[in-house]
Amino acid sequence: MSSIVATTDLTKRYGSTTVVDGLDLAVPEGSVYGFLGPNGSGKSTTMKMLLSLVQPTSGEVLLMERPMNRATRRGLLAHVGSLIEAPPGYGHLTGRENLRLAQRLLGLSERQVDQAVRTVRLQDHLDKKVRNYSLGMKQRLGIALALAREPRLLILDEPTNGLDPAGIEEIRELMRRLASRGTTIMVSSHLLGEIDKTATFLGILSQGRLIFQGSRADLFQAATPDVVLRCSDPPAAHRLLAARVPSTLTGQELHLAGLGDHHVAACVDTLVSHRIGVFDVRRREQSLEDVFRDLTAGGRL
Numbered sequence: 001m002s003s004i005v006a007t008t009d010l011t012k013r014y015g016s017t018t019v020v021d022g023l024d025l026a027v028p029e030g031s032v033y034g035f036l037g038p039n040g041s042g043k044s045t046t047m048k049m050l051l052s053l054v055q056p057t058s059g060e061v062l063l064m065e066r067p068m069n070r071a072t073r074r075g076l077l078a079h080v081g082s083l084i085e086a087p088p089g090y091g092h093l094t095g096r097e098n099l100r101l102a103q104r105l106l107g108l109s110e111r112q113v114d115q116a117v118r119t120v121r122l123q124d125h126l127d128k129k130v131r132n133y134s135l136g137m138k139q140r141l142g143i144a145l146a147l148a149r150e151p152r153l154l155i156l157d158e159p160t161n162g163l164d165p166a167g168i169e170e171i172r173e174l175m176r177r178l179a180s181r182g183t184t185i186m187v188s189s190h191l192l193g194e195i196d197k198t199a200t201f202l203g204i205l206s207q208g209r210l211i212f213q214g215s216r217a218d219l220f221q222a223a224t225p226d227v228v229l230r231c232s233d234p235p236a237a238h239r240l241l242a243a244r245v246p247s248t249l250t251g252q253e254l255h256l257a258g259l260g261d262h263h264v265a266a267c268v269d270t271l272v273s274h275r276i277g278v279f280d281v282r283r284r285e286q287s288l289e290d291v292f293r294d295l296t297a298g299g300r301l
C-alpha cells in the first residue's frame with residue numbers, strides 16, 4: 001500500500017521545547033487515518049507542518065510521494081483539502097457568498113461547489129449568514145470549502161470538537177461516505193471514541209512522539225493486556241510476585257501488568273513451586289479506550 005503522507009524524522013522545536021519529536025508517519029492511501037493524542041501532544045503542529053503552514057525544524061514531508069518544498073508546495077496542495085482549528089468563513093456573509101468567494105479564489109467550477117455542498121448536506125442553509133450557523137453547520141461549511149477542489153487527501157483537525165452527539169455522528173457518517181469514494185482522510189482527535197469507529201488506521205501521539213502506528217488489530221496486539229490470576233493463596237502469591245512484576249491484589253484476584261507469555265509461564269512456575277495452587281489465568285478484556293489510556297499515560301510500547 002502506498003503512503004499518501006509520509007514523514008521522516010519530522011521535528012518541530014519552539015525555543016528549547018520539542019513539541020513534535022522525530023515523527024515517521026505513514027498514512028496509507030485510501031485510509032481513514034485517526035491521529036490521536038491528548039491535548040497539547042502536537043497533533044495540530046504536525047498537521048500544520050504537513051500543510052506547510054508551519055516550517056519543520058528538521059525532517060521531511062512527502063505528499064503523494066513527492067517532497068514538500070517551496071517549489072512543489074502549490075502543486076501538491078491543490079490535491080489537499082484541510083480544516084485546521086476554527087472553521088473558516090466570514091460571519092457577516094451567507095454560506096453561499098462564502099462559497100462564491102472560495103470558488104473565485106480557487107478557480108472552481110459551479111459543479112464542484114454544488115457537489116461539495118450536497119456532500120455535507122448544507123444545500124438548505126446557504127442563504128443564512130454564517131454567524132447564525134450552529135457549530136456543526138460551520139464545520140460542514142468548512143469541510144465543503146475543503147472538499148470543493150476534489151482533494152485526494154483531506155486533513156481535518158478535531159472536526160468534532162464542541163459538537164453534540166448528533167453533530168459528531170454526522171461528521172463521522174460524512175467521513176465514511178468520503179472514504180468509500182476513495183478520499184484519504186487524516187483526522188485528529190483527543191477522544192478515541194469519536195473516531196474509533198471510523199478510522200481504519202491509527203497513529204497515536206504522546207508528548208510529540210508517535211507511540212503507535214498501525215491498524216486497530218495491530219494496536220491490540222502491541223498492547224499487552226493485564227493478566228488476571230486466581231489461586232489458593234492470593235496474598236502469598238502477591239508477596240512472591242510483587243518483587244518481580246507490577247502486581248496488584250484486588251479482592252481474591254491478582255492483576256499482573258505488562259507480562260509477555262513466557263513471563264506468565266514463569267510466574268505460574270514460581271507459584272506452583274511454592275505450593276500455591278493456580279486455578280485460573282486469563283488476559284483481561286480491554287477496550288480500545290483502555291489501550292489508548294495505557295499508552296498515552298505510560299508512553300510505553
Ligand SMILES: Nc1ncnc2c1ncn2[C@@H]1O[C@H](COP(=O)(O)OP(=O)(O)OP(=O)(O)O)[C@@H](O)[C@H]1O
Pocket residue numbers: 014019037038039040041042043044045046158190
Ligand atoms: N507557536 C508556538 N509557539 C510555542 N509553542 C507552541 C506554538 N504552537 C504550539 N505550541 C506548543 O506545542 C505543543 C503542542 O501543541 P499542538 O497544538 O500541536 O497540540 P495538539 O495535540 O494539537 O493539542 P490541542 O488538541 O490542544 O490543539 C503545546 O504545548 C503548545 O503549547
